Amino acid sequence: MHPRSVVVRPSRSLAWAVFVSILGIGVPARAQTITASVTTAVSVDLALTGAAEQNLDFTRILPGTPKAVVAQATQSCTDGCTAGRWRFQNISKRGADRRANLQFAALPDSLTGPGGAKLGIAYNARACVFNAATNVSLGCVTQASSIQGSTVVVPINGVAGAIGDVKPAIARDIYLWLGGTASPRAGQRAGDYTGVVTVFFFYN
């Protein structure tokens, strides 16, 4: 009985690897230094942060006399700066986030006062996109009549009219102002009235 010989053959892929490696080991004709610059572009969105910065305040009103508070177009204001204000920072730069939506999830059509008395309110809103670095307004969206469930839609990325959608991308903030008109009736019950307004922020 002949002893059985076993031949171990390198795998084909290993053989190719060795072959390629041998080909790749060259002998430099002369000493040289090669510097290659590689540009790496990585866009990282910071997490959205939002805050309700200021309450909407009609301050003191007289029975039977409507009073309006303006939703400002800029960060300056002319009527005592008593519009409601939200600020949203680190607005998305992702192309998939085409619009920032500011939906009034809760917007009471009346404020509640002493003894459950109601004070009628009509609202309007304005959202403006700001360059976060320069604090310059890039454009605004106005909602003439805001009601519960209505949405202020701000185009931000990759759609017609997208505000501040430039290359390279810049950091943007959105301010949302809420103004309105309080309409006390003649003989409206005196006292403090209040209500809660909630904005739901989402992209689509």
Add this chain to the structure above:
Amino acid sequence: MRPLALALLMLAVWPLEMRGQNYSLSANATVASSVTAARVNDLSFGATAIVPGVAASVSPANGARVRVDFNETTTVTAPNFIMIGGPGGAALRVDLVCAQDASASATTPTAFGAPCAGGFIPPIAGNVGGTHYIYIGATVSAAASVSAVAGNYAGSFSVTATFVSY
């Protein structure tokens, strides 16, 4: 282990962006106070003279009347009595009796639950205030008039509305 470690690292540094979030603020207003009191009628014992030692009175329905407009809880008071002046500095005590009604021409207004100084709070409900009338009658007791100097007597008193000012 390397792919797992890389995945964990990526999860650790990946921005956890909140994709939808609620943000709430308050809407506030203060409606100013509007409370007034206006005289409608004066209080008079009439043309017939009071006889000394004999009590005389005027019912609230026939006495003074004050209109009160209010848009908040208001306490209306008057003095329990007043001293009115007569000839030569004489004084005559007049006791007041207060009543109230929502109507300007009530024939039987409802008496205050307390003396005039104890006050009355006109009812208020709903979104607006209202209007109420205060009726003030008077009595000159026999004891007060028994030694009164003859002549004309006159005086004044205030009806006061007290409220929290907004």
